[in-house]
Amino acid sequence: MxxxxxxxxxxxxxxxxxxxxxxxxxxxxxxxxxxxxxxxxxxxxxxxxxxxxxxxxxxxxxSLAETRELFELWDETTTGSEKQLNLLLVKIAEKRAELEQQLKDIAMVQLELDSAEARCRETLNEIQQKQQTE
Amino acid sequence: MxxxxxxxxxxxxxxxxxxxxxxxxxxxxxxxxxxxxxxxxxxxxxxxxxxxxxxxxxxxxxSLAETRELFELWDETTTGSEKQLNLLLVKIAEKRAELEQQLKDIAMVQLELDSAEARCRETLNEIQQKQQTE
DNA sequence: ATACAGCTTTACGTTTACGTAAACTTCCTT
DNA sequence: AAGGAAGTTTACGTAAACGTAAAGCTGTAT
Structure with a gap:
């Protein structure tokens, strides 16, 4: 067990x-x-x-409430009635959509970090160039 | 412009x-x-x-504070001193790590949803089998 | 001229997710 | 026996992210 x-x-x-x-x-x-x-x-x-x-x-x-809802969904997978179960499938699909939005959001933020890092390194280079010529 | x-x-x-x-x-x-x-x-x-x-x-x-921090990071990419900029790179790396943890978390939750959906469909099948034989 | 639609500030209220302290039990150790 | 160490309940406090009036300014349509 x-x-x-x-x-x-x-x-x-x-x-x-x-x-x-x-x-x-x-x-x-x-x-x-x-x-x-x-x-x-x-x-x-x-x-x-x-x-x-x-x-x-x-x-x-x-939120804790959301997570609790997910737990309840899970618990009802064995006990639920037909109507309940179909409603569950809908909720599961909703959560999936949420997660996919988050994936997109993460991808965007990663791009922004890439961009920030690039600018950061450029500026650093400029500073070091200056120091070379001084 | x-x-x-x-x-x-x-x-x-x-x-x-x-x-x-x-x-x-x-x-x-x-x-x-x-x-x-x-x-x-x-x-x-x-x-x-x-x-x-x-x-x-x-x-x-x-949190709003975190997002504000990200904005400040971005703004400093042009103006910061060398020390500032190196600190920035560290912070950017930290944010990256956070995002990758989130990616893992999302993958796990997706698996859990898969599993819940499967159980859900199984139970639905059982119910419909019963209704057939009645 | 007035009314109202949309903007403003000020300020108190609310929900979520705990922190923190007080006062108590239980079990173990010295 | 006396004192910790780890558990418990009860309860008030707090930070974040707004909601919700209240009261006033401001342009414009009737």
Missing amino acids: NDKKTYSISELASEFDVTTRSIRFYEDQQLLAPARRGQTRVYSSQDRVRLKLILRGKRLGF | NDKKTYSISELASEFDVTTRSIRFYEDQQLLAPARRGQTRVYSSQDRVRLKLILRGKRLGF
Whole structure:
């Protein structure tokens, strides 16, 4: 089955370089639901994967609400009714479109960085030419 | 030279589907600096480009502060000192790394969407099989 | 002349995503 | 037994990115 290893909150926090406060907040926002041993949170490897996904979403500028929505989509892939599932396919397509827009945006910004770097190097060259002739 | 056309704040707002409030806020945060005719803002085509860049940054999850930093980098490509310029190259490299991380993240999320879609279609098939045999 | 459409500033309100502090339990170590 | 180290809840604070009035100026169409 799945890795049966478990994690404490601070293990996950240091592994992913986030605060425990953040992890608890994600739980508060329904993005995580760790087990408890007494009142202590015990994270499974699935929980760990979810955390990884949350942080990945953040790097792409997803809000926590958006990421939670994605999780809900995923969860409903097995349980949903026919109508639900068709709606899901639509939402998945929407997310795809979003990602492709981001790919375009990244390509554009990369071009801008290329351009900035080129100008930067030109100016540096000019400066060094001057210093040679002085 | 550059397009000498100018734009009103509401023209830009409707073109890019943002509120005038947002545009003024970007100015407040030093991301835009339109000319004035009397007290009315007059946006040049360069201003328009900057706005486009701001929104592109937003789609990539950049904060306004980050985008402003990028603008400052760009502006300094002509004026900076040698030390400045070398520091700039470092910053540009950092941004590049960020973008490449985002590319990886997007690829991963795309795989997850593939997977979700597949599961979705499977479940739909099962449902339809059942309906056939009933 | 007035009305209104579009611009302006000022300023308080709101949401998101946490930070930070206080006060408490639990378990281990010295 | 006494004190940390790591966990917990509760709650107020904060930065970012605007939303949302309120109140006023400004050109122009009726």
